Amino acid sequence: MASTDCIFCRIPQDPNADIIYRDDRVYVIRDIAPRAPVHLLIIPLQHLTGFAYIAAGQIPIMGQLFVVAEEMARREGVTVSGYRVIMNQGPDSGQAVPHLHMHLLGGHKLADLG
Ligand code: 5GP
Numbered sequence: 001m002a003s004t005d006c007i008f009c010r011i012p013q014d015p016n017a018d019i020i021y022r023d024d025r026v027y028v029i030r031d032i033a034p035r036a037p038v039h040l041l042i043i044p045l046q047h048l049t050g051f052a053y054i055a056a057g058q059i060p061i062m063g064q065l066f067v068v069a070e071e072m073a074r075r076e077g078v079t080v081s082g083y084r085v086i087m088n089q090g091p092d093s094g095q096a097v098p099h100l101h102m103h104l105l106g107g108h109k110l111a112d113l114g
């Protein structure tokens with residue numbers, strides 16, 4: 001998929017997008033269909049379709065997802081109550097957007113993983 005066809009590549013180019021955090025590697029938006037009181041998406045700026053495209057060169061990006069997750073959890077006030085990060089990968093996970101991203105969910109008791 002060309003990045004121009006990819007919603008998560010287009011959002012950071014959109015001056016009206018509601019981007020709540022951005023650095024040189026990742027950006028963060030609120031999920032359009034939140035599944036928890038806090039539901040953020042932490043998204044690499046680089047178009048990476050899935051884990052098959054992660055190599056040594058992407059380690060700083062992957063690390064930044066986790067650094068920013070904790071920072072966003074702090075800003076959202078859920079570091080003590082807890083939160084969950086999820087990265088869907090492929091059809092059985094329900095991955096809908098083929099641009100790697102991390103979900104951050106919190107703000108209430110989350111269901112057990114199924
Ligand atoms: P996936 O199922 O691929 O792991 O998650 C994709 C997520 O992106 C879904 O939770 C969906 O609600 C969210 N999403 C899809 N399109 C948009 C959009 O245009 N804006 C925002 N904020 N979230 C989106």
Ligand code: ZN
Pocket residue numbers: 003006007008009010046047048098099
């Ligand atoms: Zn993309």
